[in-house]
Amino acid sequence: MASSLLPAFTVRRGEPVLVAPAEQTPRETKTLSDIDDGEGMRFYSSGIHLYRANPDKQGVDPAAVIREALARALVPYYPLAGRLREEAGRKLVVDCEAQGVMFVEADVDLTAADFGDVQSPPFPCFEQFILESTTVAGVEPVIDRPLLYIQVTRLKCGGFIFGQRFCHCVVDAPGGMQFEKAVCELACGAAAPSITPAWGREMFMARQPPQPSYPHLEYSEPAGGAVDRMLTTAPGDIARVPFFFGPREIAGLRQRAPPHMSRSSRFELVAACIWLGRTAALGYGADEEVRLSFIVNARGRRDVPLPEGFYGNAFAYSVAATTAGELCAGGLGYALELVKKAKSAVTYDYLLSVADLMVLRGRPLFALSRTYIVSDVSHAGFKSVDFGWGEAVYGGPAKGGEGPIPGVTNYFSRSKNGKGEEGTVVPISLPKDAMEKFQLEVEGLTAEI
Structure with a gap:
């Protein structure tokens, strides 16, 4: 786990600069897909990488290496150096004029060892190691802003921290990783990235005329009940605790699953467990509808004709829904059944139906009330x-x-516990008075029989 004993420190940031493509790139306007530009994508997703010193790199400035590689990577990935513009119907396009991505160098008097054995998010003091843009009334706009912010913070041990923030409208997690690996390849001496990027956004455009063919509960409010307390609890009254699901916990869940579902995936077991425990802990009324919404990635599916090198958003939110009373009474088996059904629902036709809905309903935000949204980045x-x-x-x-x-x-990520066992870590946030009950629920569901 991360060290809680970090010494007092100050990150000394230089002046942020714009890094443009290293060569001339096309000047054009590229249209985002109707999945890319939904309200739920209009934010910046942040990631951090921590590196130890490398004796072979003594005297080499990582910031200079990464900045040069970044400029070269932006040649094939030139839309990332552009800016978003909103057209009629809230449609987003990228004006590709080589405006550049934001980059800043920084220094801090810490070593990689000062962070302890950090294995799962949140990264300690992450605010110091990612470069934020200006907010307006507490909201960070994405229109006419850089699509990527990068901060390279040198550590006194010779290591460094790479912090990035991508506009989610233009990349999803696999797409962002594809770009970062292109930067890595160039930083390590490659003449060009091993994967040629493909725009391909036309395959996720709404049909003409748009005809949503699924109910898409993810974009409608759940039935019954008052406002979800998760939406009204003050931040200071929220407890944040990481939960580790290792071999013992997964074995306990499998023992409690019905025999025909005992071979469920780790994600399905953990998602069902958390949804069930969270619902019980928050004390929803028996007739209130509760939902688990999770990202289903379309990459690698035979029915989704993604071009090789595609780096846009290629996923949909699928929803498992029932009443709190039915979920708690049905237990793990019932929750698992709903999760599996929702997971299998996402097809290419489903993705096109989402695109159709976006156009017809003004690109709405997904529903949040009595809904738990998870993304597996393991x-x-x-x-x-x-x-x-x-x-x-x-x-x-x-x-x-x-x-x-x-x-x-929440994110599901892979991590190791103090015994060196690998498992899934889920950082849970709940009202303080609900956290203890949630912990008891999870312990009951994961204890081996």
Whole structure:
């Protein structure tokens, strides 16, 4: 786990500069897909990579290496150096004029060891290691702003921290990783990235005329009940605790699953467990509708004709829904059944239906009330981002979850516990009076029989 004993420190940032593509790039306007530009994508997703010193890199400035590689990577990925513009119907396009991405160098009197064995988000003091843009009335706009912010912070041990913030409208997690690995390849001496980027956004455009063919509960408010207390609890009254699901916890969940579902995936078991425990802990009324919403990635599916090198958003939010009473009474087996059904619902036709809905309904934000939204980034390959200094000590999201409301959205990531066992870590945020009950619920569901 991360060290809680970091010494007092000050990050000394230089003046942020714009890094443009290293060569001439096309001047044009590129249209985002109707999945890219939904309200729920209009934010910056942040990640951090921590590196130890490498004796072979003594005297080499990582900031200079990364800045040069970044400029070269922006030649094939030139839309990332552009700016978003909103057209009629809230449609987003990218004006590709080589405006550049924001980059800043920084220094801090810390070593990689000062961060302890950090394995899962949130990264300690992450605010100091990612470059924020200007907010307006507490909201960070994405229109006419850089699409990527990068901060390279040199450590006194010779290591460094790479912090990035991508506009989610133009890349999803795999797309962002594809770009970062392109920067890594160039930083390590490659003449060009091994994967040629493909725009391909036309495949996720709404049909003409738009005809949503699924109910899309993710964009409608759940039935019954008052406003969700998760949306009204003050930040100071929220407790944040990481929960580790290792071999013992997964074994306990499998023992409690119905025999025909005992081979469920780790994600399905953990998601069902947390949804069930969270619902019980928050004390929703028996007739109130509760939901689990999770990201289903379309990459690698035979029915989704993604071009190789695609780096845009290629996922949809699928929803498992029932009443709080039915969920708590049905237990883990019932929750698992709903999760599996929702997971299998996302097809190419489903994605086109989402695009149709976006156009017809003004690109709405997904529903948040009595909804728990999860994203599994366990297999994103964050640690494999190597700029020439070796594998990252920590690589992953900067925060425990990102989105409009803290605690409603969470990341699942891979980590190790104190025994060296690998498992899934979920940083849970709940009202303080609900956290203890949630912990008891999870312990009951994961204890081996």
